[in-house]
Amino acid sequence: MRFNEPSPLEVRVISQRFDLPNPASIDTYLANDGYVAIKKVLEMTPEAIVEELKVSSLRGRGGAGFPTGMKWSFVPRNTGKPTYVICNSDESEPGTCKDRLLMENDPHQLIEGMMIAGWTIKSNKGYIFIRGEYRYLIEIVEKAIEEAYARGILGKNIFGSGWDFDVYAHTGAGAYECGEESALLESLEGRRGVPRLKPPFPAVVGAFQSPTILNNCETFASIPVIFRNGGQWYADLGTPKNGGTRLMCVSGHVNKPGVYELPMGFPMMRLINEVCGGMRNGKNLKAVIPGGSSAPVLKADECTDILLDFDSLAKAKTMAGSGGLVVLDEDTDIVAVALRTIKFYAHESCGWCIPCREGTAWLKKVLTRFHEGGGLESDIDLIGELASNMLGRTFCALGDAAAMPTGGFITKFREEFEAYLQKSRSAKTPAAQELALV
Amino acid sequence: MTSTVKRDLPEMTFSPELEGRFTKLLTNYPPGRERSAVVPMLLYAQDEIGSVTQELVEEVARRCKVTPLQVDEVIGYYSMLHRKPLGKYHVQVCTNIACQAVGGEELYEHASKQLGLGNKQVSNDGLISIEEVECMGACSWAPAIQINYDFHHSVTPERFDQLMAALRDGTYKKAY
Numbered sequence: 001m002r003f004n005e006p007s008p009l010e011v012r013v014i015s016q017r018f019d020l021p022n023p024a025s026i027d028t029y030l031a032n033d034g035y036v037a038i039k040k041v042l043e044m045t046p047e048a049i050v051e052e053l054k055v056s057s058l059r060g061r062g063g064a065g066f067p068t069g070m071k072w073s074f075v076p077r078n079t080g081k082p083t084y085v086i087c088n089s090d091e092s093e094p095g096t097c098k099d100r101l102l103m104e105n106d107p108h109q110l111i112e113g114m115m116i117a118g119w120t121i122k123s124n125k126g127y128i129f130i131r132g133e134y135r136y137l138i139e140i141v142e143k144a145i146e147e148a149y150a151r152g153i154l155g156k157n158i159f160g161s162g163w164d165f166d167v168y169a170h171t172g173a174g175a176y177e178c179g180e181e182s183a184l185l186e187s188l189e190g191r192r193g194v195p196r197l198k199p200p201f202p203a204v205v206g207a208f209q210s211p212t213i214l215n216n217c218e219t220f221a222s223i224p225v226i227f228r229n230g231g232q233w234y235a236d237l238g239t240p241k242n243g244g245t246r247l248m249c250v251s252g253h254v255n256k257p258g259v260y261e262l263p264m265g266f267p268m269m270r271l272i273n274e275v276c277g278g279m280r281n282g283k284n285l286k287a288v289i290p291g292g293s294s295a296p297v298l299k300a301d302e303c304t305d306i307l308l309d310f311d312s313l314a315k316a317k318t319m320a321g322s323g324g325l326v327v328l329d330e331d332t333d334i335v336a337v338a339l340r341t342i343k344f345y346a347h348e349s350c351g352w353c354i355p356c357r358e359g360t361a362w363l364k365k366v367l368t369r370f371h372e373g374g375g376l377e378s379d380i381d382l383i384g385e386l387a388s389n390m391l392g393r394t395f396c397a398l399g400d401a402a403a404m405p406t407g408g409f410i411t412k413f414r415e416e417f418e419a420y421l422q423k424s425r426s427a428k429t430p431a432a433q434e435l436a437l438v
Numbered sequence: 439m440t441s442t443v444k445r446d447l448p449e450m451t452f453s454p455e456l457e458g459r460f461t462k463l464l465t466n467y468p469p470g471r472e473r474s475a476v477v478p479m480l481l482y483a484q485d486e487i488g489s490v491t492q493e494l495v496e497e498v499a500r501r502c503k504v505t506p507l508q509v510d511e512v513i514g515y516y517s518m519l520h521r522k523p524l525g526k527y528h529v530q531v532c533t534n535i536a537c538q539a540v541g542g543e544e545l546y547e548h549a550s551k552q553l554g555l556g557n558k559q560v561s562n563d564g565l566i567s568i569e570e571v572e573c574m575g576a577c578s579w580a581p582a583i584q585i586n587y588d589f590h591h592s593v594t595p596e597r598f599d600q601l602m603a604a605l606r607d608g609t610y611k612k613a614y
Contacts, residue, residue, distance in 0.1 A: 003576075003578070094535050095577050100576075125468070131575070132516075132518045133584065133587070168466040173477050175516055176572065190474045192512050249577055252539040293534070326539060336538070344573075347572060
């Protein structure tokens with residue numbers, strides 16, 4: 001199921017089977033180019049596989065956008081340790097709802113992508129870490145895995161190669177931080193999802209302290225088509241160094257919010273106006289959060305020439321991130337959005353390191369007091385200072401994910417924060433000293 | 439790591455289906471890595487028995503070859519695990535930014551008022567509980583709620599009331 005109407009502007013690469021009857025079934029997959037790429041790959045050396053991925057310029061679709069070919073090349077061989085393939089389906093970045101569709105409508109595509117990774121590093125075991133709330137998707141994925149075993153596609157001696165590969169689904173139990181690769185690996189081991197010190201990175205010391213390929217669900221889903229049609233073909237769909245397509249999740253004040261597969265580098269305003277039918281109720285655009293809540297906000301006038309790929313958005317001092325765009329109109333209360341954003345990070349902070357644990361807690365307190373009318377003049381700069389002091393000092397990127405957007409809201413929409421001060425003064429709300437920071 | 443602590447609580451057994459799942463689960467992980475089964479086992483068992491009891495903690499520890507403390511210490515971290523039962527139907531309303539943009543916070547206020555329940559509170563008859571939750575992965579189809587594991591999209595206050603009525607009179611059906 002898609003949950004929204006498709007758009008004629010979509011370029012259907014990884015979503016091409018979504019609208020077929022019984023899309024998740026292995027028969028549908030086999031009848032539509034399924035398990036073709038793995039057979040090709042079984043004839044290739046690991047070096048050739050990594051090279052093809054580098055040519056494709058596929059970059060991680062979970063948020064960081066790290067080049068996938070390069071990531072796979074970091075896995076050491078001949079360490080004597082078993083190796084693992086881990087799929088990150090913990091999808092919890094606010095604004096993001098794409099891995100859900102991939103698991104619901106094409107789980108075999110994901111399995112095949114993991115098999116290709118498995119062959120590359122001669123791994124015998126893969127795990128699909130799925131967030132706990134996605135129970136119905138765990139059931140669909142488990143059924144697909146069963147079907148693959150039943151047809152002899154998973155298990156022993158795959159397609160006569162002599163190589164064995166087993167895949168398992170593993171459930172999370174409610175924790176955004178478990179989407180962080182090293183915290184995920186801790187959770188997979190049965191522990192609290194507290195991140196690990198990096199380096200070493202998962203490629204070297206990963207699942208069960210062994211060399212691991214760990215990628216986002218959509219990244220794995222993109223692998224089979226690269227080996228069916230070629231890395232260059234995939235690269236050419238997008239922009240230089242940003243190959244392929246991605247599932248863009250649009251939410252907020254547009255007429256047609258939805259998940260749409262579009263080429264990397266697609267213009268943001270075309271996405272909003274043509275694919276999503278423009279702003280609803282004839283309102284003007286005020287802001288766009290372009291890559292999940294961790295991406296700093298863009299004001300409407302900054303969006304005009306923005307292309308949706310990793311490099312263009314990085315140049316605009318934000319990020320393509322998870323591909324979740326929240327589109328906000330002129331009536332939006334930015335202070336309320338900033339508050340809800342920091343509440344999320346304060347809630348989800350794993351608590352391990354002081355700058356994040358205390359930083360998100362203090363930011364939440366100050367923003368709460370501010371939003372309730374008890375803010376001080378100095379609060380605006382205090383918020384900016386707190387946020388910038390967290391950057392780069394936390395044990396994992398969650399601290400940055402909290403600090404950067406907060407800094408963005410304060411910097412770009414300062415006048416809205418100042419308006420709150422005016423409002424509280426004229427309403428004669430209690431002085432800040434009386435509104436304790438609770 | 440096996441425990442030498444003498445356990446006073448009796449061993450638990452679960453439904454045949456769940457026992458089958460747990461038997462398989464323990465074989466999914468590399469040798470000596472049964473601890474990996476702790477979180478999945480806790481969650482699936484909680485679905486069956488209602489909450490994470492001390493009895494369950496000891497049982498999971500026994501099966502996963504860890505100490506009860508090693509099970510206990512993860513419970514506070516994972517927001518889906520709870521030590522007290524919630525409602526038969528746990529209603530989760532997202533108020534994060536994509537849902538907030540289209541009325542998620544107002545929906546939660548409405549839900550709380552209609553049901554007379556605060557965050558994570560359970561109705562007196564044990565039927566319904568509510569929780570204000572973080573992003574559940576339905577952003578493009580907001581406002582979204584989950585009832586147990588079922589997703590409901592584009593939920594208006596009116597639709598919410600219909601769903602609650604259906605929970606009460608036994609006519610509730612999944613949306614998908």
